[in-house]
Amino acid sequence: MDSSCKEENGNPVNCLWVHGPIIVGAGPSGLAVAACLKEKGVPSLILERSECISSLWQQRTYDRLKLHLPKQFCQLPFLSFPENFPKYPTKQQFISYMESYARHFSIEPIFKEVVETAELDRVRKFWRVRTQDFEYCSRWLIVATGENADSFIPEIQGIERFQGPVIHTSSYKSGSEFKNQRVLVVGCGNSGMEVSLDLCRHNAIPHMVVRNSVHILPREMFGFSTFSIAVELLKWLPLRLVDKFLLLVANFTLGNTDRLGLRRPKTGPIELKNATGKTPVLDVGALSQIKSGKIKVMEGVREITKTGAKFMDGQEKEFDCIILATGYKSNVPSWLKGTDFFTQDGMPKTPFPNGWKGENGLYTVGFTRRGLLGTSSDAINIAGDIVEQWRMIKGFRTSCTSHILPSRTSIY
Template sequence: MTSEYDYDAVVIGGGQSGLAAAHYLTAQHLNTAILEASGEATGSWPRYYDSLTLFSPARYSALPGRCFPGDPDRYPHRDEVIDYLRSYAADVGADIHTRTPVETVTYTGGKGFAVTTGSGAVFTAPRVIAATGSFDSPFLPAVPGRDEFEGRLLHAGEYRTPGEFTDQRVIVVGAGNSAVQIAAELAEHTQVVLASRAPVKFVPQRPLGRDVHFWFTVSGFDAAPLGRIVKDAPTQPVLDAGRYRTALAAGKPQRREMFTAFTSEGVVWRDGSRMPVDVVVFATGYRPHLPYLAGTGAVTESGVPRQSQGLSPTHPGLGFLGLEWQRTPSSNSLRGVGRDAAYLVRRLRPAAAWRRRPVR
């Protein structure tokens, strides 16, 4: 027998975006379900590489309603973020259904949505927020000969520790924070080239003695609604206190312009020279992961959500959260998703009236 659950709101995804959405939904006394595919509501953080530290201090890395614990000026480690999200989820006031991957979302008109999970359970609600992020849709650029390459090819999302690459010839592709951080870490263990289409752009981590996020905040840049005019998300400059610029200057890693093709044994550089390579790591970003909305008209054929500042123009009651540059430069970050969640929940209007019920 199919299990059916009726809620005022269903949030798909239990990471930072989904938790921020649930915070504001439950504050409005809406009976809210979070459907999370993994075993706990910590998003993609447990799958990031082991040495990852935030690029923003703890004071600027919190979700709404709960400060990040400890020294507010430190840069938290990945595992600290995981612990923070666990604690946040425990008090968010929503029903969190873990190991509940969503298969399809069906729009039922005036009654709202039917969300069907992998087990066949159906969750109905007049409001659905898609907050599944992008980690499960890594982007790999099309490079001639890629299928012929006999070495190891992986995305940054699969990278964990540098030890497994010792004595291997590695190329890291990308020019953003993750690409430079991974390449510099690997360069302490093996031969690494950082390949990118444009030179790496650096931003001082602490201009005038204050972290750059302080200046982003006091200037209003971090919360500026620029998403409406940004068509393609730009590569973020690398925040650096000097370590990465020094490493690149020393050739650890060596930086080269992006190669033009793969061979079976390596790559071909723009000048025609060839280089044998064991591993290529693409730190080339992600795309929205919304397969459960395919065929609804809420996303394009390529899976890009049709949305304006998170609101669906095609389906009343459907919203998106955690998209890169959704509303602001910080939309898909810990420090910015809370603003977007507040904006979205205030404006998300279902097609039909719904009744308020106490949070269970």
């Protein structure tokens, strides 16, 4: 075995040369870029830490989840959603679409393969991707772990003292487990709103913490999705004018949310989304429950006590459990080494639409803060860029003697 396939201390490791790109992550982003590459005749290898594709959707989402945007804005390249799917597919329908997508393009990730480190070999100019079993090497590395790889757990004073259960929404499935319980939901994004609504429908008593300002928009306006209206208007009007229109309609249909303790940011919803990635809440029924008092809106938490919480406005209440609807974060800094392409938060430093390409064969997909529409754009761009290089070096064989996995020989 060549020295390029040895540990620094000289002990040999299982080394596998991958002729196409290595893709880290088998969520929608990883599947999309693998499909785009395959359509252009370029093989790839997907490494996935869990035992299934789209693990966020399959293992870490609540039962009542539906796509927030119409299906035409959420489909991946080269394969549409089935025509009989509703406008807003359910969680199970989306998972079935992802599974059909993988089958259609014969995408077979290697599951339960946790990437521990990935780093450029600056001498040989290829990427070394180390897992618990192997070291994979390739000219190209595609980071497809996305913005939502790991649960984000904020520091909340006293939370370790709370005697009841504390869970993140990634562990929440249904409000049926919380019947008649007083539940503190920390967070007022789409997840916080929907979990609170689900708790209401199962006769729980949710108290939702709203620490910052938030834009709430109706999911539909005039019978059309709010998102599709915004997309069309942006073709003809300046962004800030579109924001003003959206807020005008939102105030007319939803009323003044400030009176409910839901202060709107000074920056418009689309402008804020583009600048910070903060997504406006698309109301699917939670607002009416807030108006009726079934969902209690609370100010920020001052501290958690043994039996409940103290709030910024001086109130103190008891709760049976706490649900953290605090979102997710990228995990790229924990395993990708030797590059400054990403920020400390694990997001590309280069903003959309140019954040998909780094240097020395490094690419990223699914970090646009623009959902699956951004993922599709990234995937198409990456495949187009790599195929030109692939054609130039097709037939190239590394001088490193590789240890090939017998069951995977055909795809390298």
